[in-house]
Amino acid sequence: MARQILHHRFLQTFLHRRPISTTAAAAGNPLQNSTTTIPPSPHTPNPTTRTPLAKQFETCLQNLKPGFTQYDVVEALRSQPDPDLAFDIFRWTGQQRNYKHSSTTYLTILQITINNKRYQHSETLIEEILAGACTGTVPLYNSVIKFCCGRKVLFNRAFDVYKTMLNSEDAKPDLETYKLLLDSLLRRFNNVNVCFVYLRGVKSMWKQMKAAGVVPDTFVMNMVMKAHAKCGEVDQAVRVFNEMGLYRNEANLYSYCYLIHGLCEKGRVDEGLGFYKEMRGKELVPKGSSFMILICSLAMEGRFDEAIKVVYDMLGESMSPDLLTYKTVVEGLCREGKVDEAFDVVEEFRKKDSFMNEKTYKVLLNGLRYVN
Numbered sequence: 001m002a003r004q005i006l007h008h009r010f011l012q013t014f015l016h017r018r019p020i021s022t023t024a025a026a027a028g029n030p031l032q033n034s035t036t037t038i039p040p041s042p043h044t045p046n047p048t049t050r051t052p053l054a055k056q057f058e059t060c061l062q063n064l065k066p067g068f069t070q071y072d073v074v075e076a077l078r079s080q081p082d083p084d085l086a087f088d089i090f091r092w093t094g095q096q097r098n099y100k101h102s103s104t105t106y107l108t109i110l111q112i113t114i115n116n117k118r119y120q121h122s123e124t125l126i127e128e129i130l131a132g133a134c135t136g137t138v139p140l141y142n143s144v145i146k147f148c149c150g151r152k153v154l155f156n157r158a159f160d161v162y163k164t165m166l167n168s169e170d171a172k173p174d175l176e177t178y179k180l181l182l183d184s185l186l187r188r189f190n191n192v193n194v195c196f197v198y199l200r201g202v203k204s205m206w207k208q209m210k211a212a213g214v215v216p217d218t219f220v221m222n223m224v225m226k227a228h229a230k231c232g233e234v235d236q237a238v239r240v241f242n243e244m245g246l247y248r249n250e251a252n253l254y255s256y257c258y259l260i261h262g263l264c265e266k267g268r269v270d271e272g273l274g275f276y277k278e279m280r281g282k283e284l285v286p287k288g289s290s291f292m293i294l295i296c297s298l299a300m301e302g303r304f305d306e307a308i309k310v311v312y313d314m315l316g317e318s319m320s321p322d323l324l325t326y327k328t329v330v331e332g333l334c335r336e337g338k339v340d341e342a343f344d345v346v347e348e349f350r351k352k353d354s355f356m357n358e359k360t361y362k363v364l365l366n367g368l369r370y371v372n
Contacts, residue, residue: 073093077109102135110126110129126147130164138165138177173212186226206224216249221249225240225241229262234262291313291314295329300332304333307329320356323364346361
């Protein structure tokens with residue numbers, strides 16, 4: 001029996017790209033009437049020369065019965081271990097009559113290309129989605145935003161998708177959307193000179209989120225607090241902290257650490273110490289950096305008893321201050337004329353700090369002699 005052939009026009013579009021496309025042209029078209037035969041093309045390769053990929057492609061198409069649905073295509077894509085072959089199947093099915101890809105099939109192939117690092121295919125699919133190739137849904141748009149946020153060159157594209165969602169009737173941004181975008185903005189707060197620019201975006205999204213009735217969780221509120229604290233707007237950070245109860249969210253150690261950092265950097269040490277005591281009352285353990293900024297801030301204000309108490313608290317949690325923190329406390333005592341007390345404190349630190357090495361101990365002693 002003469003072999004039936006696939007849709008030649010489609011196969012020619014990726015003939016130059018993959019070896020399978022040359023051999024797939026010789027495969028049978030499962031959607032064609034089985035009683036109709038077509039004479040073999042003079043350019044059709046010998047069946048014995050088909051590659052394993054061509055056989056996989058042919059087998060997958062044979063499993064797609066005439067009148068296949070989006071569900072059948074999704075199953076075919078997920079069962080295909082070769083991402084390039086899955087992409088070819090996606091393209092081939094999309095060109096068949098009486099069939100159109102849905103948001104589910106686009107989401108499936110997008111996840112396949114991203115997970116297998118076929119980023120060029122991913123970007124092409126994203127442009128098609130935004131152009132209206134399928135009806136957009138929240139899971140699909142969120143997957144697009146997540147991919148764009150992970151690539152610097154597509155950072156602005158993520159916010160284009162967000163605007164599309166805002167203008168949509170059935171795919172409005174949800175909590176996951178705001179988490180992805182806020183996290184992407186916060187990653188750019190490392191540079192102090194530009195953090196104020198991105199803070200505007202955080203404020204705008206925070207307002208839009210509340211106006212849309214999306215209930216924030218602790219993670220989102222922590223990111224908003226962190227953005228304000230990083231830019232020195234600690235009053236706004238405290239205001240967000242106080243709103244946690246309205247949304248039935250419980251502050252965690254990150255909530256307190258962001259406030260302690262922001263308040264201490266602004267010189268509002270009393271308030272920072274107050275939040276520190278509050279979190280310790282809840283049996284929350286601050287991060288090491290929060291311990292140290294509070295210790296240094298107290299020592300620089302001459303409140304050595306409180307600073308030393310926080311040092312002991314830190315050591316009790318099996319964390320060790322760095323050399324700069326130790327020097328801030330010890331040399332501060334010396335400048336206040338409390339040299340003997342400073343020597344005693346160094347010895348006490350050495351006994352309680354199992355992580356203090358001999359080099360750190362000698363540096364502290366030499367510093368004391370120099371200051372004295």
